[in-house]
Amino acid sequence: MGQLGRIFGRLYETWSWDIVLFMRETTAEIWIGPAQGSEWMGTQGGLNATHLLLLRENSRPAWMLFPGNFYDSKPPQIGRPKIWIPSFKHPIEDALLLFGVMGAKIPEVRAVLSEFDKSRSRTRLDIDEKFPNGFPKPVYTASQRHLIDLHVVVNIGDYSHAKQDQDALKKYKGLDIEVRKTSFIQPRKK
Numbered sequence: 001m002g003q004l005g006r007i008f009g010r011l012y013e014t015w016s017w018d019i020v021l022f023m024r025e026t027t028a029e030i031w032i033g034p035a036q037g038s039e040w041m042g043t044q045g046g047l048n049a050t051h052l053l054l055l056r057e058n059s060r061p062a063w064m065l066f067p068g069n070f071y072d073s074k075p076p077q078i079g080r081p082k083i084w085i086p087s088f089k090h091p092i093e094d095a096l097l098l099f100g101v102m103g104a105k106i107p108e109v110r111a112v113l114s115e116f117d118k119s120r121s122r123t124r125l126d127i128d129e130k131f132p133n134g135f136p137k138p139v140y141t142a143s144q145r146h147l148i149d150l151h152v153v154v155n156i157g158d159y160s161h162a163k164q165d166q167d168a169l170k171k172y173k174g175l176d177i178e179v180r181k182t183s184f185i186q187p188r189k190k
Contacts, residue, residue: 027160148174
């Protein structure tokens with residue numbers, strides 16, 4: 001089994017059945033790792049990912065944040081996912097906020113979020129239920145300001161809920177962001 005097969009085989013072991021039954025399709029993914037720059041010796045402009053976000057959709061969307069070691073020569077060690085149901089209006093920004101709060105654990109972003117959300121645990125959070133219009137603007141602004149020096153690779157499927165929020169990535173000036181376009185080599189016959 002190849003490296004990718006081991007990663008996804010391990011991911012399947014961490015899911016709970018309620019997610020598997022109701023969130024079946026991955027429609028977007030975001031890989032995040034340290035920004036190394038093209039002048040760093042030995043890089044080919046790729047990414048050494050430390051976190052993976054998957055947007056799973058069917059009955060309702062859910063971002064799953066997997067911390068882990070996806071690039072080391074050893075088999076990856078993937079932690080349990082943190083799961084957030086994104087707001088309808090800001091799915092991409094909610095994903096980056098999930099990373100900032102639960103992945104990178106940026107104190108400034110966590111402090112601003114704590115002003116509006118007093119939950120003790122944010123491992124599972126339904127943003128759409130608590131904040132139907134998304135988090136208050138200061139929360140997103142803190143995320144945009146303090147997420148820096150990271151390389152972010154975004155893949156969004158054509159029918160993904162996240163596609164509507166893709167332009168929000170332009171607000172994150174401190175990130176190296178690469179958006180990869182999906183394409184079909186051969187569309188399935190209908």
